Amino acid sequence: MIFYRYVAEIVFFLFIAAIFFGAVASLRARYLMNAVLGLALALAGVAGLFYHLGSPFLALMQLLIGIGAICVILAFGIMTAPRPEQEAEMLGAVKRNKPLAVVACLAVSIPLILTIVGTQWPPAAVRVGDFSVKHLGENLLHQFCLSFELISVVLLAAILGALAIARIGRGDWE
Amino acid sequence: MILPSEQLTTYLLVGLFMLVFGIYSMIRHRTFIGMLISSEFILNGAGLNFMAFNRFLAADPAVGQIFTLFIMGLAAAEAALIISLILMVYHKYQSIDPRDVRDLKG
Numbered sequence: 001m002i003f004y005r006y007v008a009e010i011v012f013f014l015f016i017a018a019i020f021f022g023a024v025a026s027l028r029a030r031y032l033m034n035a036v037l038g039l040a041l042a043l044a045g046v047a048g049l050f051y052h053l054g055s056p057f058l059a060l061m062q063l064l065i066g067i068g069a070i071c072v073i074l075a076f077g078i079m080t081a082p083r084p085e086q087e088a089e090m091l092g093a094v095k096r097n098k099p100l101a102v103v104a105c106l107a108v109s110i111p112l113i114l115t116i117v118g119t120q121w122p123p124a125a126v127r128v129g130d131f132s133v134k135h136l137g138e139n140l141l142h143q144f145c146l147s148f149e150l151i152s153v154v155l156l157a158a159i160l161g162a163l164a165i166a167r168i169g170r171g172d173w174e
Numbered sequence: 175m176i177l178p179s180e181q182l183t184t185y186l187l188v189g190l191f192m193l194v195f196g197i198y199s200m201i202r203h204r205t206f207i208g209m210l211i212s213s214e215f216i217l218n219g220a221g222l223n224f225m226a227f228n229r230f231l232a233a234d235p236a237v238g239q240i241f242t243l244f245i246m247g248l249a250a251a252e253a254a255l256i257i258s259l260i261l262m263v264y265h266k267y268q269s270i271d272p273r274d275v276r277d278l279k280g
Contacts, residue, residue, distance in 0.1 A: 009178070019192065049188065
């Protein structure tokens with residue numbers, strides 16, 4: 001049993017490495033499409049962490065929505081929009097605003113690291129329910145029914161808005 | 175021995191890395207689509223945090239999972255909307271560099 005725990009631990013660190021390398025790849029990519037592939041790698045790593053956190057369902061959803069939907073939308077955006085952008089991205093091995101970016105990152109990360117390391121996180125006294133999909137579904141359709149429906153409406157509105165905005169941009173409605 | 179994959183701090187630090195990397199990359203990218211990719215990193219870091227707190231601290235483990243699902247749904251909606259905005263901006267300005275879009279002198 002101990003052996004399998006250590007194997008799981010190695011896989012865990014592989015997932016973290018996937019997040020890290022995906023992030024670096026998406027920042028240093030010469031083409032935007034490579035940046036999207038880096039994002040997909042990082043999202044797959046996050047899905048693996050979800051699995052380690054006891055929720056295979058969420059890991060699957062992350063693969064479906066994160067990689068299957070978001071990365072495909074981004075890829076379509078890059079394909080339908082513009083070549084000039086890729087050339088701009090190629091020219092820009094040196095990107096701008098480095099000092100500003102470093103200052104912003106330090107200002108965010110230092111207080112948060114101190115908080116994470118210095119805080120005692122007490123778990124809840126009583127734990128109810130489990131990680132099963134059955135319990136999740138019951139909650140989704142009872143306690144969080146309104147939020148669930150609202151998310152559906154938001155998605156519908158976003159898609160209709162996206163269609164409308166894209167048509168206005170083409171000049172048909174002006 | 176408590177392994178790192180069974181500690182809350184590990185997940186929080188990974189989530190923090192995604193947040194900080196997203197901010198860094200959003201400031202440094204030269205295109206709108208690059209900035210959109212960075213925002214996906216930030217949103218996924220938030221989702222990872224929700225899942226970590228849900229696993230280790232929460233009273234009911236369904237709540238964090240449902241919120242993470244909502245974050246994913248909103249991220250997808252946001253990506254679709256912003257891609258269409260980028261296409262509109264491209265047709266209007268023939269550029270997707272944020273510096274070229276400055277009619278309001280922002």
